[in-house]
Amino acid sequence: MREEHVVEMDETIANYLSNEDIVYEATQIFDALSDYTRFQILSSLCVGSRSVSELKDLCHVTQSAISHQLRLLRDRGLVFARRDGQRVIYSLADEHVATLMRVGLEHAAEAVSVEGE
Amino acid sequence: MREEHVVEMDETIANYLSNEDIVYEATQIFDALSDYTRFQILSSLCVGSRSVSELKDLCHVTQSAISHQLRLLRDRGLVFARRDGQRVIYSLADEHVATLMRVGLEHAAEAVSVEGE
DNA sequence: CTAATATATGAGCATCTGTTCATATTTTCA
DNA sequence: TGAAAATATGAACAGATGCTCATATATTAG
Numbered sequence: 131m132r133e134e135h136v137v138e139m140d141e142t143i144a145n146y147l148s149n150e151d152i153v154y155e156a157t158q159i160f161d162a163l164s165d166y167t168r169f170q171i172l173s174s175l176c177v178g179s180r181s182v183s184e185l186k187d188l189c190h191v192t193q194s195a196i197s198h199q200l201r202l203l204r205d206r207g208l209v210f211a212r213r214d215g216q217r218v219i220y221s222l223a224d225e226h227v228a229t230l231m232r233v234g235l236e237h238a239a240e241a242v243s244v245e246g247e
Numbered sequence: 248m249r250e251e252h253v254v255e256m257d258e259t260i261a262n263y264l265s266n267e268d269i270v271y272e273a274t275q276i277f278d279a280l281s282d283y284t285r286f287q288i289l290s291s292l293c294v295g296s297r298s299v300s301e302l303k304d305l306c307h308v309t310q311s312a313i314s315h316q317l318r319l320l321r322d323r324g325l326v327f328a329r330r331d332g333q334r335v336i337y338s339l340a341d342e343h344v345a346t347l348m349r350v351g352l353e354h355a356a357e358a359v360s361v362e363g364e
Numbered sequence: 365c366t367a368a369t370a371t372a373t374g375a376g377c378a379t380c381t382g383t384t385c386a387t388a389t390t391t392t393c394a
Numbered sequence: 395t396g397a398a399a400a401t402a403t404g405a406a407c408a409g410a411t412g413c414t415c416a417t418a419t420a421t422t423a424g
Contacts, residue, residue, distance in 0.1 A: 139293055139345075146352040147290050155355035156348070157286050164278035165382075166271065173264050176256055182401055195383055197402055207358060216391050216400045226354035228256075230347060231273070235263040237343035238272035241324060282412080299371055312413060314372050333370045333421050 162208055163230060167191055168199050171220075175209060176228045181217040279325055280347060284308055285316050288337075292326060293345045298334040 139147075146152045163169055170189045174180055180188070186196045200220060203209045210223040222228070256264075263269045280286055287306045291297055297305070303313045317337060320326045327340040339345070 139290075139349075143349055143352055146356050149356075149359075151359050152352060152355045153286060153290075154283065155358050156351040157281050157283055159351055159354050159358075160277045160286075160347075161281035164274050164281045166274050167382080169270060169274050169277075173270075183399095191382095192384065193401070194385080194403085198382075201402080213391090213401095218401060224354065226350055229350050230277075230354075232256075232260055233343055233346050233350065234273040234276055235260055235269060237276050237341060237347075238269045239263055239266075241272050241276075242266075242268050284412080300369095308412095309414070310371070311373085311415080315412075318372075330371095330421085333368095335371060 158206060159208070159224075159226070159230070162203060162206055163227075163234065165199070167195065168203065169231070171196070171199060171203065172208065172222070172227055173231055175220060175222040176231065179219045179221040181214075181219050183217070185220070275323055276325070276341075276343070276347070279320060279323055280344070280351065282316070284312065285320065286348070288313070288316060288320065289325065289339070289344055290348055292337060292339040293348065296336045296338040298331075298336050300334070302337065 146156075163172065167189050171185055174185060174188055182193065182196055182200065185200070186193050189196060200209065200211070204211060208222070208224050208227060209220050211218050211220050213219075263273075280289065284306050288302055291302060291305055299310065299313055299317065302317075303310050306313060317326065317328070321328060325339070325341050325344060326337050328335050328337050330336075
């Protein structure tokens with residue numbers, strides 16, 4: 131038997147929903163998390179700062195692909211970069227990203243286990 | 248001065264990250280929330296069940312566009328449908344969606360207000 | 365049964381996206 | 395100064411996406 135999930139939205143959230151700019155901005159952060167490569171980058175940065183080449187090794191894509199994705203994340207204010215010699219070190223710039231990933235992963239873990247059985 | 252956000256990931260989350268299927272599934276729920284129309288549909292369903300035509304009026308797109316998006320959301324297990332006469336009533340099928348939207352909107356409200364000043 | 369209403373779906377299309385390739389830029393080291 | 399290492403960027407392209415249009419399906423009312 132399926133359950134319906136109806137949720138109380140407090141007034142603040144309801145106000146956000148009536149603001150087009152805020153809703154659009156919300157879709158943008160979800161978009162950032164919707165790509166496999168970017169998700170890997172961001173989850174890695176949740177643990178600590180990483181250079182571009184470290185991220186490249188971690189994500190198994192070319193250096194160019196990583197740099198392009200990092201630019202997108204920079205433009206959206208989700209990461210920031212500092213130079214350290216030849217390296218450029220990226221860090222998480224937004225505290226909400228980790229929360230979102232945690233909830234998204236919890237959902238996913240349930241979804242995958244349900245599908246498996 | 249910018250702050251770095253480094254977050255302790257508990258072991259369970261770290262395990263999720265090493266599971267490709269779970270990570271992919273996580274990107275899929277973020278993808279669902281990354282489109283303006285779908286975000287409106289889901290936020291509306293957070294408040295309560297809605298028929299297709301109610302959702303259509305709310306989102307200012309064609310009935311066809313709504314139905315296509317509802318199919319995507321159904322296929323991903325985020326909403327479910329029950330028939331009531333001529334109408335089909337959609338409801339939220341996943342409790343995590345509301346949490347994600349709340350956090351995403353909080354992030355967005357900050358981002359928009361920072362950009363405004 | 366027939367018309368009307370509500371919803372679903374397939375095809376087609378314009379746009380967006382993520383990647384690769386080639387090349388530019390920046391920094392270090394000899 | 396010149397080569398090597400690390401990163402950034404623009405162009406190009408294949409594939410994905412979200413929409414509209416036309417049409418199919420399902421339910422109810424007359």
